[in-house]
Amino acid sequence: MTPRPLPNPSRRHFLxxxxxxxxxxxxxxxxxxxxxxxxTARRNxxxxxxxxxxGGPSHLDIWDLKPESEKNGGPFRPxxxxxxxxxxxxxxxxxxxxxxxxxxxxxxxxxxxxxxxxNYLMHTGYVPNPTVVHPGWGSVCAFEVGEQLKNFDLPxxxxxxxxxxxxxxxxxxxxxxxxxxxxxxxxxxxxxxEVDGARFARRLEMLGQVENDxxxxxxxxxxxxxxxxxxxxxxxxxxxxxxxxxxxxxxxAIREAYGKGSFGSGCLLARRLVEQGVTYVEVALGGWDxxxxxxxxxxxxxxxxxxxxxxxxxxxxxxxxxxxxxxxVWMGEFGRTPRINQNAGRDHWPRSWSVVVGGGGLKGGxxxxxxxxxxxxxxxxxxxxxxLIATMTKSMNINVETQYxxxxxxxxxxxxxxxxIKELIx
Numbered sequence: 001m002t003p004r005p006l007p008n009p010s011r012r013h014f015l016x017x018x019x020x021x022x023x024x025x026x027x028x029x030x031x032x033x034x035x036x037x038x039x040t041a042r043r044n045x046x047x048x049x050x051x052x053x054x055g056g057p058s059h060l061d062i063w064d065l066k067p068e069s070e071k072n073g074g075p076f077r078p079x080x081x082x083x084x085x086x087x088x089x090x091x092x093x094x095x096x097x098x099x100x101x102x103x104x105x106x107x108x109x110x111x112x113x114x115x116x117x118x119n120y121l122m123h124t125g126y127v128p129n130p131t132v133v134h135p136g137w138g139s140v141c142a143f144e145v146g147e148q149l150k151n152f153d154l155p156x157x158x159x160x161x162x163x164x165x166x167x168x169x170x171x172x173x174x175x176x177x178x179x180x181x182x183x184x185x186x187x188x189x190x191x192x193x194e195v196d197g198a199r200f201a202r203r204l205e206m207l208g209q210v211e212n213d214x215x216x217x218x219x220x221x222x223x224x225x226x227x228x229x230x231x232x233x234x235x236x237x238x239x240x241x242x243x244x245x246x247x248x249x250x251x252x253a254i255r256e257a258y259g260k261g262s263f264g265s266g267c268l269l270a271r272r273l274v275e276q277g278v279t280y281v282e283v284a285l286g287g288w289d290x291x292x293x294x295x296x297x298x299x300x301x302x303x304x305x306x307x308x309x310x311x312x313x314x315x316x317x318x319x320x321x322x323x324x325x326x327x328x329v330w331m332g333e334f335g336r337t338p339r340i341n342q343n344a345g346r347d348h349w350p351r352s353w354s355v356v357v358g359g360g361g362l363k364g365g366x367x368x369x370x371x372x373x374x375x376x377x378x379x380x381x382x383x384x385x386x387x388l389i390a391t392m393t394k395s396m397n398i399n400v401e402t403q404y405x406x407x408x409x410x411x412x413x414x415x416x417x418x419x420x421i422k423e424l425i426x
Contacts, residue, residue: 047325102357103368109383137414142174142279324361328358360395
C-alpha cells in the first residue's frame, strides 16, 4: 500500500478566503457546472446522502424501541414496516414503508458523548487529535470519487442547513459547499448590477495576475486552491445549470411530498444534486439535544419532519432508479440514554445506539446487532465507528486500504482497523 501525498492543508474554510476578496461575493465557492457529455460517467458514479441529526437523536424512541422495559421504554409504540420482522416508531409511517430498502444498525458503540468530539468522530472515523486535522468522510468521497468526473462543475461535497465537517489536510478545494437555506436563492450568484460583463472580466483578469504572481513567489497550495475555486465559481455563475438549486422548478406535488421546511427541502435538493452526479450531500436536521421534553419534541416536531423528508427521499430515489447508486445514511453524533431523566428527557449516550444505512449497493431490510431489554448493553454483533466508515467506503467503491500522507509526512488511513459489515455488502 503506497501512501498518497497530499497538498498543504487549509486551516480555514474556503468561504473565509472568498469573503475578503475584491469581488466580495460570499457565494464564490467550489462550484462547477454540468456537462452533457458526462452521462456515462454519471451513470456509473456513486453518490452518498447523509441525513445528519444534529444534537444526538433519541434512537430508543425511533429505531430500537423497548416497550417491555418498565423504566426505559417511553410512550411510543413500535409498528411493522415493509421489512419482515423490523419494527420502528409509530411516528415514522412513511419511512416504515421504505424499510425494505434500509438497514438498522442497533449495536453501535462510538464512545464519545461530547457534542464536538462525537461530531468529529462520526464524520471522520477518528477522535480529535491536536497534531492532525482529519478530513470529513464527505471530503474523502469528493477527493476519491468526485475527481473521477472530468469537467464537472458542481461541488463534489455539499452541506445543507449546517456547515458539515471540513476537509482537513485534503485542502480547501474539498471542503463542503454550505447551503444555509435550501428554500432561498444562493446569494450573489451574479455580479453587482453596476458591473457589466466587460468590467467583470477585467476584474477577473487583474485578480488572476495577482494570484499568479503570488503563487509563483510563495509556491502556496492554498493559493492554488483559491484560484481553482474562483475559476470553477465563475463557470457556475455563467452556467444555465445553476437553476439546479431552484426548487421552484419542481412540481407542487413533489414540493408538498417532501415538505417545504428546511429539512424536507434539503432532502429534495439532495435528490436533485445526486441525480446530476454530485458525490456527497449532507442534510442536517437540528434540535435533537432533548435533555427535556424529549417525547413532545419528537412526536410534535422532529419525527413528522424527519418522516416526510426521509420517507419521500428514499421512495423518490428508488422510483427514479437512483437508490442502487446512492448510499443513504441516517446518523448523529451519538444516541441518547435509555434512562429517562426527571425532565422527561434523555441525555447523551454513545455506548449502544442506532444508525440507519441503505442503498448504494447494500442489501436492505435488515437489523444488525441488538441491545438488551432495557437498551443499555449491546448483546449481539457489536459495531464500531470504523466498521460503519468501512461499510460506507466499500459502498462508494473506494478502496478500504486507501492511505494518505499528510503534508507533514504522517500516514493516515481512510479506514483504520474497521471492517465492512458483511451482512450488508451485496
